[in-house]
Amino acid sequence: MKFWELFSICRAQPKLVRKTAAQNLSWSQFETRAKEINRLADIQDRAKLDLELPDDFVTAVLERCSVKFFVGDDGYLRSYRFHADDEQLCALDAYLRFGHLSDGGVNVLEEALEKGAILVGSSRGHAQTTGPAPD
DSSP states (O other): OBHHHHHHHTTTSTTHHHHHHTTOGGGHHHHHHHHTHHHHHHHTOHHHHTOBOOHHHHHHHHHHOOOEEEEOTTSEEESSOOSTTOEEEEHHHHHHHHTTOOSTTOOHHHHHHHHSEEEOOTTOOOOBOOSSOOO
8 A cells, every 4th residue: 555545445544544653663654754744745745645554554554544444235335334234444445455456556535535436346346436436
């Protein structure tokens, strides 16, 4: 997962990435970058924003992230409950189940939050970015 994607997913908890990074000396570079996130975004420093983060750091942050996702029998991962029987997932569980899926480099969790839904399919194959989820 890229640095900016993790920040986007945790947007409701803007200090979470920095606080998590502060807990482990090997993550200190991420703490420093987290303090600069607004400036990095303003100047579009792609080298720092697009940095691929180590999986142990991503999982540590997502474990504390309050964002919820919902997956339906229709194969969509959503940022909201669409059907009463949709399965609710915490951010970490959504990442562990669907984080490996991508379509042209699109992060499925970030895309579900940004667009509301993304087709992940029942086969757990490649995610498909499509228009709005069907009714």
